[in-house]
Amino acid sequence: MNTDFDYSHPRTQVRFGRGRRDETGEVAARHGDDALVVTTRNAMQEAGFLDDVLASLEEADVSATVYDDADPNPTVANVVDCVETAPDAEIVVALGGGSPTDVAKAAALSLAVFDEPPSIEDVWTYASGEKRPEEATPLVALPSTSGTGSHVDPWAVVTRADERAKVGFGGDALVPHDAIVDAEILDEMPADLAARTGFDAFCHLNEAYVARGSDALTDANALRGMELVSRNLRRSVEGSSEAREKMAVADTLAGFCEATSGTVATHALAHAISAYEPDVAHGDALASVAAEVAAYNVENGDDETKRRYGEIAETLGFPVADRKLDAPFVVDTFREFVAEFDLDASVGDLTDATPEELAENAAEHMRLVLRNNPVEVEEDDLVGIFEDAY
Numbered sequence: 001m002n003t004d005f006d007y008s009h010p011r012t013q014v015r016f017g018r019g020r021r022d023e024t025g026e027v028a029a030r031h032g033d034d035a036l037v038v039t040t041r042n043a044m045q046e047a048g049f050l051d052d053v054l055a056s057l058e059e060a061d062v063s064a065t066v067y068d069d070a071d072p073n074p075t076v077a078n079v080v081d082c083v084e085t086a087p088d089a090e091i092v093v094a095l096g097g098g099s100p101t102d103v104a105k106a107a108a109l110s111l112a113v114f115d116e117p118p119s120i121e122d123v124w125t126y127a128s129g130e131k132r133p134e135e136a137t138p139l140v141a142l143p144s145t146s147g148t149g150s151h152v153d154p155w156a157v158v159t160r161a162d163e164r165a166k167v168g169f170g171g172d173a174l175v176p177h178d179a180i181v182d183a184e185i186l187d188e189m190p191a192d193l194a195a196r197t198g199f200d201a202f203c204h205l206n207e208a209y210v211a212r213g214s215d216a217l218t219d220a221n222a223l224r225g226m227e228l229v230s231r232n233l234r235r236s237v238e239g240s241s242e243a244r245e246k247m248a249v250a251d252t253l254a255g256f257c258e259a260t261s262g263t264v265a266t267h268a269l270a271h272a273i274s275a276y277e278p279d280v281a282h283g284d285a286l287a288s289v290a291a292e293v294a295a296y297n298v299e300n301g302d303d304e305t306k307r308r309y310g311e312i313a314e315t316l317g318f319p320v321a322d323r324k325l326d327a328p329f330v331v332d333t334f335r336e337f338v339a340e341f342d343l344d345a346s347v348g349d350l351t352d353a354t355p356e357e358l359a360e361n362a363a364e365h366m367r368l369v370l371r372n373n374p375v376e377v378e379e380d381d382l383v384g385i386f387e388d389a390y
């Protein structure tokens with residue numbers, strides 16, 4: 001355990017509780033009276049949650065403009081369109097899953113740093129890592145899934161189709177000011193979405209736990225988060241409201257882990273798949289490579305890495321006698337886990353891109369994440385992992 005670290009307490013005020021979406025107006029009004037609401041095209045409207053949020057804003061005398069046109073893997077073009085919808089917004093409200101939340105974060109950044117609505121190239125200077133976000137318009141996040149941790153983490157993920165790049169970027173400026181975790185919204189998730197997004201949360205937790213960037217606080221949040229996923233994901237997928245509340249806690253702990261530690265090669269490889277196949281869900285892409293990345297890391301990792309993977313297998317219920325020696329069983333545990341939730345598509349099922357093409361894409365666009373992997377991983381190694389997962 002790394003007990004030599006820096007830590008800033010997250011600035012997000014998180015409100016957990018059923019029906020608390022009605023507090024959106026009160027929260028937003030602290031930051032301004034002109035809101036840009038970024039949401040999912042159909043789901044949030046049909047369930048009436050968008051109307052609830054808009055009514056809450058109106059009650060607090062906050063005017064609202066709605067943007068609901070983000071792609072499932074949101075693009076930089078979506079961000080540009082979103083900002084053009086409300087170029088004078090003083091606050092951004094994200095209501096939905098990872099897609100609208102990522103667009104909302106990039107829009108909040110753009111509203112703060114550009115005087116005019118930005119071009120794709122302007123936004124890309126930040127998304128590509130050339131410039132670091134230092135400020136953003138205040139953001140309130142109301143998650144509709146429990147998977148991204150984005151409501152409390154500093155990251156946004158966007159795709160640039162013409163560059164075939166799906167990248168994560170961010171910094172403290174992109175941590176939402178407020179998060180409202182309303183389990184009534186989470187109750188509306190279809191079963192397959194609960195499974196996919198739950199697996200994303202699980203990856204954030206297990207990757208953060210083995211990452212080079214992990215520290216003592218990551219360990220506490222990741223272990224408790226994985227335990228919650230292990231005990232509740234099945235029942236969450238079956239529709240249990242109580243299990244969904246617990247998955248929301250796991251997702252929030254995962255978001256904290258994203259802030260203190262971050263992801264490893266699993267996410268780097270998954271993003272390369274999405275860069276080629278923008279319609280593939282993030283959770284499916286993760287599930288197609290998770291076991292093979294774990295196998296590579298266990299095989300090539302040091303004793304501490306092995307011990308940690310053994311502990312992850314133990315958290316998932318595998319009868320571990322010796323964490324270091326039993327670490328290879330984490331691979332079977334992951335395979336069983338993804339099969340249990342019908343997430344066992346292979347890389348070749350998801351894309352026609354070759355292992356070489358995918359490895360090159362990951363090596364080019366996910367350098368920082370790959371550097372956070374507990375084991376050094378070169379492009380040739382990535383080819384091998386993709387071949388195993390194909």
Ligand SMILES: [Fe+2]
Pocket residue numbers: 148200203204267282
């Ligand atoms: Fe993720």
